[in-house]
Amino acid sequence: MRIYLALAWKELHELRWFWYAGMALMVVLPLTAELYEVFGFAGRARLLVNVTLALGAAFAVFTAVAATCRDLGAGVETFWRSRPISVATYVGVKFASGLLIVLSVAVAAIVFQHLLTMALTFGPGRGDQTWAEPLNAMAVQAPVMTAMYAVAFLLGAAIGQAVPAVFLALLAGLMLYFVPVLLPPLAYMDVFEALRHHGRRPQLSPQLGELAGTLLAIAGVAAVLAWLALERQVRIAVNAHVLGWTVAVLLLVMMSVAAMQIGSNLTPERVVPVTAERNEVVLEMITDGQRGIVATVGAGQINTQSRRELPDHAHVRVDIRGRILRSIDMNAKPAASEGVGIDRGWHRRTIPLFWTPSRPQRVTVPLVFSMTEYPEAEIVFPDGLPVGHRLLGLGAFDLIRESSDALVRATSFQRLFDTPYVFNVDVFQRDNRAMVFTPGYFPHNEDGTHHPARLMELAINPDHDLTSLRSLEWPARELSQRRSSIWRALLNDEGAFQLLDVPEWDMAERLWLTLKVAGWDMPTITFDEHHLLRFTHGQGVEVLRYSPVARRDINDQTGANGDMVRFERVGHRPPTPLERITGGHPLASLVHDDLLFVIVHEPQPGMIVFDLREPEQPRKLGHYAAPGELFMSLVATPDGKVILAGRDLHIFDPADW
Amino acid sequence: MIRSLIWKEWMEQRWWLLLGCFIMVGFTAIGLQARVIEDSMIMLMAGFTGAVVLPIVIAMGLVAPEREAGTVSTLLRLPARPTVVYAVKTAMGALVVSLPLVAAMAVAWLMAGGREVPGQYVISGFLERVPMAVVVLVWTTTLGIRLSTEARVGVVGVAFLLVCMVLAVALLRVVMPMSDGRVLMFEATHWVHDFVPVHVIRSPSPGVINIGLYGWSPLQLVIAAAAWGVGAWLFGKPGRTRG
Numbered sequence: 001m002r003i004y005l006a007l008a009w010k011e012l013h014e015l016r017w018f019w020y021a022g023m024a025l026m027v028v029l030p031l032t033a034e035l036y037e038v039f040g041f042a043g044r045a046r047l048l049v050n051v052t053l054a055l056g057a058a059f060a061v062f063t064a065v066a067a068t069c070r071d072l073g074a075g076v077e078t079f080w081r082s083r084p085i086s087v088a089t090y091v092g093v094k095f096a097s098g099l100l101i102v103l104s105v106a107v108a109a110i111v112f113q114h115l116l117t118m119a120l121t122f123g124p125g126r127g128d129q130t131w132a133e134p135l136n137a138m139a140v141q142a143p144v145m146t147a148m149y150a151v152a153f154l155l156g157a158a159i160g161q162a163v164p165a166v167f168l169a170l171l172a173g174l175m176l177y178f179v180p181v182l183l184p185p186l187a188y189m190d191v192f193e194a195l196r197h198h199g200r201r202p203q204l205s206p207q208l209g210e211l212a213g214t215l216l217a218i219a220g221v222a223a224v225l226a227w228l229a230l231e232r233q234v235r236i237a238v239n240a241h242v243l244g245w246t247v248a249v250l251l252l253v254m255m256s257v258a259a260m261q262i263g264s265n266l267t268p269e270r271v272v273p274v275t276a277e278r279n280e281v282v283l284e285m286i287t288d289g290q291r292g293i294v295a296t297v298g299a300g301q302i303n304t305q306s307r308r309e310l311p312d313h314a315h316v317r318v319d320i321r322g323r324i325l326r327s328i329d330m331n332a333k334p335a336a337s338e339g340v341g342i343d344r345g346w347h348r349r350t351i352p353l354f355w356t357p358s359r360p361q362r363v364t365v366p367l368v369f370s371m372t373e374y375p376e377a378e379i380v381f382p383d384g385l386p387v388g389h390r391l392l393g394l395g396a397f398d399l400i401r402e403s404s405d406a407l408v409r410a411t412s413f414q415r416l417f418d419t420p421y422v423f424n425v426d427v428f429q430r431d432n433r434a435m436v437f438t439p440g441y442f443p444h445n446e447d448g449t450h451h452p453a454r455l456m457e458l459a460i461n462p463d464h465d466l467t468s469l470r471s472l473e474w475p476a477r478e479l480s481q482r483r484s485s486i487w488r489a490l491l492n493d494e495g496a497f498q499l500l501d502v503p504e505w506d507m508a509e510r511l512w513l514t515l516k517v518a519g520w521d522m523p524t525i526t527f528d529e530h531h532l533l534r535f536t537h538g539q540g541v542e543v544l545r546y547s548p549v550a551r552r553d554i555n556d557q558t559g560a561n562g563d564m565v566r567f568e569r570v571g572h573r574p575p576t577p578l579e580r581i582t583g584g585h586p587l588a589s590l591v592h593d594d595l596l597f598v599i600v601h602e603p604q605p606g607m608i609v610f611d612l613r614e615p616e617q618p619r620k621l622g623h624y625a626a627p628g629e630l631f632m633s634l635v636a637t638p639d640g641k642v643i644l645a646g647r648d649l650h651i652f653d654p655a656d657w
Numbered sequence: 658m659i660r661s662l663i664w665k666e667w668m669e670q671r672w673w674l675l676l677g678c679f680i681m682v683g684f685t686a687i688g689l690q691a692r693v694i695e696d697s698m699i700m701l702m703a704g705f706t707g708a709v710v711l712p713i714v715i716a717m718g719l720v721a722p723e724r725e726a727g728t729v730s731t732l733l734r735l736p737a738r739p740t741v742v743y744a745v746k747t748a749m750g751a752l753v754v755s756l757p758l759v760a761a762m763a764v765a766w767l768m769a770g771g772r773e774v775p776g777q778y779v780i781s782g783f784l785e786r787v788p789m790a791v792v793v794l795v796w797t798t799t800l801g802i803r804l805s806t807e808a809r810v811g812v813v814g815v816a817f818l819l820v821c822m823v824l825a826v827a828l829l830r831v832v833m834p835m836s837d838g839r840v841l842m843f844e845a846t847h848w849v850h851d852f853v854p855v856h857v858i859r860s861p862s863p864g865v866i867n868i869g870l871y872g873w874s875p876l877q878l879v880i881a882a883a884a885w886g887v888g889a890w891l892f893g894k895p896g897r898t899r900g
Contacts, residue, residue, distance in 0.1 A: 163808060240718065240807070244676050252683040263691025582693075603693050625692040628773055 003085055004093055011097035014070065018063045019101050025055060026109035031116070056109065056141065057177075060102045060149040061169040067098040068156030068226070069165060087231045095153055095223055102149050106141055110134045139208060140194045143215035148173050150219035150226075157226040164238035171247060175254075176218075182257045184576040189214055193577055261578050262539075262603055266624040266657070269641070272649040281630045282645035288357040289637035294645065295353060352429030354460050364460055428516065430509065433469065434458045437517055440476030453479045453517065455502075472502065483518045489567055490525070490534070496549050496566040507548060511565060528591045531615055532567065535598055538575030539584040539608055543615045545570045573610065573618040584608065592636040595621065595654055599644070605629045607644050609657075621657060626650065658737045659745065666749035673718065677711050677757035685761045689768045696773040700765055700782055707758040708786035709793055713814035715750045716797035717807040720892065724805040739893025747798060747885060754790040758783050792881045793818075799888035 012019075071080055071094075080090060114134040152169035159165040180189035187193070188210050228234070274282060275296055285294040354364040426437045440453030452473040459467045482498060489495035499510040500517065508529060515525065525534045532544040549564040575584075583602035590597045596610040596618075606625035610618050624644070631646040644650040681703055688699035723729045732742050762783030770776035796817055801810030 241672060244673075244714075248676055248680045248683075252680070252687065255684070255687050259687050259691035259693065263687075263693055604695075606692075627692060627695040 003089065007085070007090065007093040008097050011067065011094050012101070015063060015067060015098060015101050018059070018066065019105065022059050022063075022101070022105035023108060025059075026105055027112060029055070029109070056102075056106045056145055057148045057173045058170065059105060060145050061152040061166060061173060063098050063102050064149045064152035065156040065162055065165045065169060067094050068153055069160060069162040072157075072160040088227055091157075091223075091227045091230055095150075095226070098153065099146060099149055102145050103142060106145050107138055110137050110141070137195065139212065140191060143212040143219070144176070144191055146219045147176060147215040147222070150222035151176070154222040154226040154229070158229040158234055158236050159238050160235050161238065164243055167243055168238065168246065171250060175250065178254065181577045181581070182254055182261070184261075187577050190577045193580075258578060261576055262582050262623065264606065264623055264625040266607070266609065266622040266652065268624070268644075268650040269653045269656070270651050272651065273647075274645070274649050275647050281632055281647050282649070283632050284353055285633050285635055285643070285645050285649075286353045286355050287635060287637055287643065289639045289641065291357060293353050293355045294633075352427060352434060354429070354432070354434070426516075430512070432460070434460060435513075439517065439519070440474070440479060442476040442480070450476060452476055455513070455517070470502075474500070479517065482514075486514065486518045490532075490544070496564045498564050501563065507565065511546065524586055524589075526589045526591055526596070528594075528612075531570070531612070533589075533591065533596055533610075533612070535584075535586045535589060535596075536575065537583065537585060538580035539582075539600070539620065540575035540579070541573045541596065541610050541618050542569060543571035543612065543618055544568065545615070571614075571616045571618050573620065587632065588634045590634045590636060590642070592642060593640065593654060597634055597642055597644075599631045599634055601631075605631050605646065607631065607634070607650075609654075624650070624652075658735065659741065662735075662737065662742060662745040663749065666745055670715070670718070670749050670753050673715055674753045674756055677707070677715075677753060678760045681707050681711075681757040681761040682764050685764045686768065689765060696765075696769045700774065700779065703761050703765070704758070704783060704786045707754070707761060707783075708790040709818060711757060712750075712754045712790045712794035713797050713811060713818070715753050716794050716801065716814055717810045719746050719750050719798050720802055721804055721807045721810045725807070733893065740889045743889040743892040747795065747888075750794050750798065751791045754794055755787045758786050758790060788878060792877060795881045795885045795888070799884045799891075802888045802891045 071077060081087075083090075111134060114131070148169075151172045152165070155169045155172065156162070156165045159168070177191060180186040181192065188207060191211070194208060194211050274294060280296045282294045283297050286292055426439075428435055428437070434457075436454075436456040436458065438454050441451045443449070453476050454474075455470075455472045457469040457471070459469050482500075485497045489497045497514075499507070500514045502510055502513060505513070508527070511527065511532075515527075525532065527533060527546070530545060532546050534542045534544065536542060544567045546565045546567050549566045584598075584600040585602060587599040587601060589599070591612070594611070594613045596612055598608045598610070600606060600608055604625040604627045606623060606629075608623050609621040611621045612618050626646070629646040629648070629650075631644055631650075633645040635643050635645070637643060640653070640655060642652045642654060644652065684706065685699060685703045688694070688703070689696060720729070723732060733739055735742065762780060765783065766776060766779045770779050774782070793814075797810065797814035800817055801813045804810050804813065
């Protein structure tokens with residue numbers, strides 16, 4: 001025992017300066033965090049992690065290498081090998097002493113940080129400060145520090161030179177932290193995710209046990225190998241060549257692995273320029289594959305102060321913001337003058353375009369006018385309609401114009417609603433029909449007026465007149481309750497909810513309408529004939545199968561047979577850790593030939609494609625990125641191609657994949 | 658004798674050339690293929706690696722290993738003037754830092770020329786880094802000429818860069834505009850160009866993110882040539898080395 005104590009005293013005495021430096025650092029940094037807090041930066045919680053993850057890892061590396069390399073100089077090594085102690089004893093005590101230094105500093109850092117946070121937290125948040133977070137941080141970081149220390153100890157023992165050993169150990173630390181992020185099979189070793197996941201919850205989950213077990217196993221193996229290296233006097237010569245090639249190869253391999261996950265591997269068949277200005281982007285498009293119409297936004301130089309007139313029924317003066325309709329020819333770049341300016345406000349919603357290839361120069365666009373939405377507008381209607389009423393206009397645009405500042409021509413207007421309180425009017429398109437939906441309103445106090453939610457279904461005839469097909473109403477309160485059931489069902493991945501009752505519509509159409517009026521973010525969720533697809537943040541996707549619910553399964557109070565659909569989660573493609581970090585919020589989606597196309601803006605503007613041919617096992621087919629682009633629209637052409645529309649049209653042929 | 662010196666330097670430096678080309682070409686190709694960030698940023702990062710990091714690493718291996726191994730005295734006893742020996746060393750170093758940049762330029766031009774960045778700016782962007790890399794190489798070699806370990810030369814090189822950056826940032830004029838809202842731009846005042854080898858300046862390309870590295874000007878090359886002269890003189894001058 002005296003030998004052990006003597007060796008431990010020697011090691012701790014030699015490493016005491018590391019302990020002093022580490023403790024000083026760990027005291028200074030939390031104080032710095034508090035200073036950040038004073039100046040308004042929310043850096044405290046992050047620093048708690050960063051102190052021990054980044055600097056703590058470096059501290060472990062330096063301590064381990066110092067502990068080993070100091071005793072491997074020519075004279076010192078000869079001396080200690082001549083002592084009457086075994087190499088295992090010598091190495092064991094050295095390893096344990098250094099590890100004690102590292103862990104004591106790491107634990108002290110976390111404890112000090114937490115005590116400081118508790119001492120300086122005032123007000124209602126004071127009671128929220130518990131020991132769960134620091135204990136969780138220790139549970140994750142103690143194995144991490146141990147593994148880092150052990151690997152550095154091994155490298156120091158095998159190399160014997162401090163500089164290359166530190167260099168390679170830091171590289172190994174980077175691998176320990178980032179390889180699990182890059183390699184999905186090692187995701188359970190993702191330290192950052194473990195810290196995030198176990199943040200404030202006091203728990204020791206199986207995942208945490210798996211992570212800690214693996215890291216401690218790595219540490220154990222490294223310690224045994226270090227002992228073998230010293231026992232057999234193995235010494236690896238590391239020169240600049242070895243260091244240089246090791247660093248280069250490892251970094252490029254890691255970069256390649258990352259690129260394979262989030263990098264671009266899809267190539268467009270061709271890219272067709274469509275906008276005239278750099279800032280102009282396509283909002284909406286419709287095409288037959290050869291020709292088409294696009295609605296663009298962003299060309300801000302057109303008629304910013306011009307007065308426009310609606311010659312048939314109304315006069316509207318608006319602040320024109322350069323919304324443009326363009327005819328497109330897939331085989332040629334359109335002329336910049338082929339455009340018609342229309343008013344602003346349209347960018348807030350999807351614009352249905354009604355267009356037929358047989359009349360390629362004519363496009364019809366539904367317009368909703370009201371003083372509420374267009375505060376700058378002065379609307380004078382000949383028939384004396386009071387201001388504030390919502391009016392649906394049908395803009396018929398002739399694309400053959402002499403210049404781009406042609407007049408907006410509205411060929412038909414209809415009075416939508418009699419009541420002045422109508423907001424969030426939404427116009428959307430289904431096949432060749434225009435549908436106008438208002439969500440309705442019910443006040444919380446009983447004295448207010450209830451306004452039902454309404455759906456108008458309109459047909460547009462070749463003369464660009466509106467023909468009302470049907471008008472439906474639902475009590476706003478009922479619709480609100482229905483929305484809640486929809487959200488509950490979808491967020492729980494299972495369950496059932498009632499569809500809106502629209503006679504003669506099939507289940508898919510009714511589901512689409514029900515989701516639409518429920519206010520669901522349609523880019524996030526879409527569906528095909530049998531499946532509902534939900535895009536999750538970080539480039540993951542969930543597949544839910546929907547089916548009608550039989551009468552015997554339906555509670556009498558919920559609806560009739562066939563009015564409800566049941567959801568069942570059949571497949572899930574979780575995002576990889578790297579995808580979770582880089583994100584991928586959807587802007588538009590499209591299902592076409594069992595492929596799901598999603599426009600995302602992270603990590604770069606582009607498109608992700610998922611293969612849904614096996615709904616139980618959806619997989620990511622690829623990713624296309626086009627930095628500098630701004631994609632807003634995604635359409636499929638009759639010949640099976642998919643067009644990603646932004647500043648240019650990026651045309652893909654999925655048959656090639 | 659000069660051919661022998663060139664052969665010796667080539668044998669010693671060729672693996673750095675291979676490694677430099679491997680890193681530069683690999684980084685550029687993977688980055689431009691993946692398109693996780695803009696092409697201009699990939700080219701900027703490749704240019705920074707080739708024009709700043711690589712020259713320091715190469716400078717570390719020019720003279721210090723000779724001092725560490727004790728072969729400097731042998732070199733100085735050869736029937737060639739010390740200036741010639743030093744010139745061969747720096748010329749080989751310049752070649753080793755230049756070719757990876759040219760290789761990366763070729764890859765960038767082939768893969769992404771005209772895609773986001775016009776082709777001529779891809780070429781000019783990389784070629785502008787070549788004199789910058791040579792300038793950094795010359796300064797680092799000169800400042801570390803009396804040091805006897807590679808690590809110390811590396812530290813001197815990094816310190817030199819930091820001083821340049823501090824000088825450049827301290828004398829920068831911040832330019833906010835960018836009507837299209839793309840980028841905050843920093844621009845060095847004119848006279849700083851000629852005295853600070855490495856700093857940040859507006860790129861001439863109109864379609865590219867307007868942050869770039871600028872490292873040379875005619876006066877800067879003259880100053881670097883003078884620094885090289887000092888290095889050559891110190892290389893041949895007997896005296897106590899440090900470290």
